[in-house]
Amino acid sequence: MVARAGESRAARTEGRVVARFNAPRAARVEANANGTPLEVNHRPVGLVREEWRVVDRWWTEEPIVRRYFELVLESGENTVVFHDGSSGGWYTQRGA
Amino acid sequence: MIACLTIPGLELKAALRRTPSLALRPAALAPEPQGEPLLGPVTAAAEAAGVRAGMRLGEGLATCPSLALVEPDAAGAELAWEEILHALEDAGFAVDPASLGVVYFETLGVERLYGGLEPALRRALAAVGIEWDARIGAAGRRFAALAAASVARPGQVVVVADEELPQFLAPLPLTLLPLERGRYEELEALGVRKLGQLAGLPGGAVAERLGPDGRRAWGLARGGVAARVRGRRPPVHVAASFEFPEAVGNELTLRRALAGLVETALARPERRDRFVRKVALAARLESGGSWRRTLTLREPSADSDRIRVALSPRLAELPAPVTEIRLELVELTEPTGQQLDLLAAGAEDRSRLRDGLRQVRASTGSGSVCTVVEVAPWSRVPESRALLVPKDE
Numbered sequence A: 001m002v003a004r005a006g007e008s009r010a011a012r013t014e015g016r017v018v019a020r021f022n023a024p025r026a027a028r029v030e031a032n033a034n035g036t037p038l039e040v041n042h043r044p045v046g047l048v049r050e051e052w053r054v055v056d057r058w059w060t061e062e063p064i065v066r067r068y069f070e071l072v073l074e075s076g077e078n079t080v081v082f083h084d085g086s087s088g089g090w091y092t093q094r095g096a
Numbered sequence B: 001m002i003a004c005l006t007i008p009g010l011e012l013k014a015a016l017r018r019t020p021s022l023a024l025r026p027a028a029l030a031p032e033p034q035g036e037p038l039l040g041p042v043t044a045a046a047e048a049a050g051v052r053a054g055m056r057l058g059e060g061l062a063t064c065p066s067l068a069l070v071e072p073d074a075a076g077a078e079l080a081w082e083e084i085l086h087a088l089e090d091a092g093f094a095v096d097p098a099s100l101g102v103v104y105f106e107t108l109g110v111e112r113l114y115g116g117l118e119p120a121l122r123r124a125l126a127a128v129g130i131e132w133d134a135r136i137g138a139a140g141r142r143f144a145a146l147a148a149a150s151v152a153r154p155g156q157v158v159v160v161a162d163e164e165l166p167q168f169l170a171p172l173p174l175t176l177l178p179l180e181r182g183r184y185e186e187l188e189a190l191g192v193r194k195l196g197q198l199a200g201l202p203g204g205a206v207a208e209r210l211g212p213d214g215r216r217a218w219g220l221a222r223g224g225v226a227a228r229v230r231g232r233r234p235p236v237h238v239a240a241s242f243e244f245p246e247a248v249g250n251e252l253t254l255r256r257a258l259a260g261l262v263e264t265a266l267a268r269p270e271r272r273d274r275f276v277r278k279v280a281l282a283a284r285l286e287s288g289g290s291w292r293r294t295l296t297l298r299e300p301s302a303d304s305d306r307i308r309v310a311l312s313p314r315l316a317e318l319p320a321p322v323t324e325i326r327l328e329l330v331e332l333t334e335p336t337g338q339q340l341d342l343l344a345a346g347a348e349d350r351s352r353l354r355d356g357l358r359q360v361r362a363s364t365g366s367g368s369v370c371t372v373v374e375v376a377p378w379s380r381v382p383e384s385r386a387l388l389v390p391k392d393e
Helices: A002-009 B010-016 B020-024 B044-048 B057-063 B074-090 B108-114 B117-128 B142-151 B162-169 B181-189 B195-199 B203-221 B251-266 B304-315 B345-364
Strands: A029-031 A037-040 A043-056 A064-073 A078-084 A090-092 B002-006 B027-029 B068-070 B095-099 B102-106 B135-139 B157-159 B238-248 B276-285 B290-301 B322-332 B370-374 B386-390
Touching: A029 A078, A037 A064, A037 A078, B002 B117, B002 B142, B010 B020, B010 B027, B010 B068, B010 B074, B027 B044, B074 B095, B074 B102, B074 B117, B074 B276, B074 B290, B102 B142, B108 B117, B117 B135, B117 B157, B135 B142, B142 B157, B142 B162, B162 B195, B181 B203, B195 B203, B238 B251, B251 B304, B251 B322, B276 B304, B276 B345, B290 B304, B290 B322, B290 B345
Parallel strands: B027 B068, B135 B157
Antiparallel strands: A029 A037, A037 A043, A043 A064, A064 A078, A078 A090, B002 B102, B002 B135, B095 B102, B238 B322, B276 B290, B276 B322, B370 B386
């Protein structure tokens, strides 16, 4: 789970603790049996524009396995969510 | 090591300096005049009688009919706290005050000066003095230091080594976490009453149930992040006060007195060419208590009219007639802060931007202004591409 890894490592620059830009934020997502989001934070999904996977850092103790979805909500808003394979949680993320 | 010095109930102790005999009797800090009727910190005798800080006034008086109410002395408490911070700075500690009665400092620089960690912390307690019942916790992280200070007795130093941290934090109550009152109740309803129980839950589940605040609290329950303590820039002391021959409640008179104070404070030689960034207006009330409000100006100014206009609405908040009014220039710009360049137009913009950022920092605190630094723009993981670095200067 990357958010946890980000905290435990406490990224530092010039000795000062910094925060990660575009860090994932926990989201409440309802998905169908295939794992495709139907609702994000109680707002219905209008369209799935794209779907992709990110598998990274598999050689570390905190591997990343994510299934990303770029969505258009029925309200017209664009958003990107991902399902984290390690924790099983859903997150929204900017900059993806 | 990061040390956290705390003085529980500082407001009450400061107010009791005027009536020391109450310190041994059941007494509590009276509620703020325009706030909720909740009791402030209480004395040990009041606690023994069943009165707790945060209790409703009526409940407190019903629990202990002999409970004495002490008028809050906000200005006195601020002044006392500033004296304590000065005493620590004079002893060589670069302090980072978090709130009234809680201050952090790094021990690394002073350990050699005083011959080790514990002697340095003892020196800090000695600098504060015994009348405040200060206590110190020290650990590798800020939250752990605060937690250690919360279990220390008055005058005691508690040091927690990194390897002992999880065992130390586990039995401590959730109230140490900066959460809203409703959140504690929500967690208690779920059977989570100790830091160790919260730390043992999966982070994702906590974030999903309690949101970002809960996630932050979960991080703190696991010790928090390793952040360095940055000592504050010692504040300037430019102040002017006016004592009335008798208590005054008339707003026109108060406005005239304020206008005179602004002129006097701006004319003080310590201000020299510097502009005013933040001011505080304090008053001694007829009833014996005090009142204090701070204000960050929208932009630094040395214009007496502008400062007067910004402060005047605060006079309407005074809860009672006053016997003394005091104006403090809490934060000033650098002497060259407003110097405009003659030729380079871009430099003026940068200078104004820098000054605007300082203004935001003065208003919202250190670390509130960040800059984005790219570290791995090629990464497929979005949060690994850039970091937010606090831009303190």
